[in-house]
Amino acid sequence: MWKFIIRRIIIMFPQLVLLSVIVFILAQMMPGDALTGMALDPDMDPAQLEAMREDLGLNDPWYIQYFSWLGGVLQGDFGQSVAHALPVSDLIWVRLVNTFWLSLMSLFFVYILALPLGLISGRWNDTIADRIITGYTYIGFAAPLFIFALIMLFVFGFQLGWFPTGGSVEANTGGGLAYFWSKVYHLILPSLSLALIGTVTTVQYLRSEVIETKQKEFILTARAKGVPEQKVYTGHVFRNSLLPIAAVFGYEIAALISGSVFVERIFSYPGMGQLFLESIQIRDFSVVTALVLLFGVAAIIGALLSDIILSIVDPRIRIK
Numbered sequence: 001m002w003k004f005i006i007r008r009i010i011i012m013f014p015q016l017v018l019l020s021v022i023v024f025i026l027a028q029m030m031p032g033d034a035l036t037g038m039a040l041d042p043d044m045d046p047a048q049l050e051a052m053r054e055d056l057g058l059n060d061p062w063y064i065q066y067f068s069w070l071g072g073v074l075q076g077d078f079g080q081s082v083a084h085a086l087p088v089s090d091l092i093w094v095r096l097v098n099t100f101w102l103s104l105m106s107l108f109f110v111y112i113l114a115l116p117l118g119l120i121s122g123r124w125n126d127t128i129a130d131r132i133i134t135g136y137t138y139i140g141f142a143a144p145l146f147i148f149a150l151i152m153l154f155v156f157g158f159q160l161g162w163f164p165t166g167g168s169v170e171a172n173t174g175g176g177l178a179y180f181w182s183k184v185y186h187l188i189l190p191s192l193s194l195a196l197i198g199t200v201t202t203v204q205y206l207r208s209e210v211i212e213t214k215q216k217e218f219i220l221t222a223r224a225k226g227v228p229e230q231k232v233y234t235g236h237v238f239r240n241s242l243l244p245i246a247a248v249f250g251y252e253i254a255a256l257i258s259g260s261v262f263v264e265r266i267f268s269y270p271g272m273g274q275l276f277l278e279s280i281q282i283r284d285f286s287v288v289t290a291l292v293l294l295f296g297v298a299a300i301i302g303a304l305l306s307d308i309i310l311s312i313v314d315p316r317i318r319i320k
Helices: 002-029 046-056 064-073 086-121 128-142 145-159 176-213 217-224 229-240 244-264 274-283 285-315
Strands: none
Touching: 002 064, 002 285, 064 285, 086 128, 086 176, 086 229, 086 244, 086 274, 086 285, 128 176, 145 176, 145 244, 176 229, 176 244, 217 229, 244 274, 244 285, 274 285
16 A cells, blocks of 8 residues: 555655656747736836846856746745745745635535436436436536536526625625634635535436446345345445545546636636736746646645545556
8 A cells, every 4th residue: 555655655756857847848938928918117218127137147058047037946936926025935825825725615516516416317217307417417528617607607606696796705705603614605616516416427327336336146135135225225326426526526626726827817806817917918937837836736745635536446457
């Protein structure tokens, strides 16, 4: 078990290095530079502008800029945000916390919805309930996340007024329980928008696995021995159907974080996704590079978590 985890972590390091190189090169290929998005004086002397680029190291060869940037990243320093005049790490930290809570609540809603729906659909397949649930998953596969989020915002935010339409907390909210409830209240609608789309893959995986598992010989044997049907499903079918859920758990986290880019923008939620889009618009490359790197790291760690969970659930896949 530990050998598998150590080997998997060792494999992860070259992936992180390659990711950092690709992210940095792609950022360098973007049109303009960090000064392009700044509101500079249009009548500024070109020589002064060139001097600013020189001071910021923007004229250095890409590999020199890369190793300088990488050295800072290894020390927790992602550079300076030119547009915000703040260290990138400080700028990202507050947004990172907001995105973490958004992803956590979305993950909670995903499994609260997906597990019973997948079990019901698989247990009573080809019934009306199964067709309704399957129809929902087809709509979820077909509906783009940003369109679905816009509909959720319009209906439940603007038309019905059940939830706030922006921000992460009510203005002038004090501390304690009132602050906590305000944070949760602002999280419900964007996290539900993420979860209702993110649920469909898990529901389909679980449904297929339940249908396949309930036809296996050990399930038929359990029924032949007189085991109650409810116990057959809760103790045998459902437990043995969790393998695909474990397989996609880590990827589910990465998908929610990447999906938050659109949801945060639509709901004006101050997370990493909104910061990412804003930084692209103003050519704040140091922030863009750091955020893309963090998104990529989340995907790699998500794959690592999936492999570790799979090795725990099914020891047959462990590397010897």
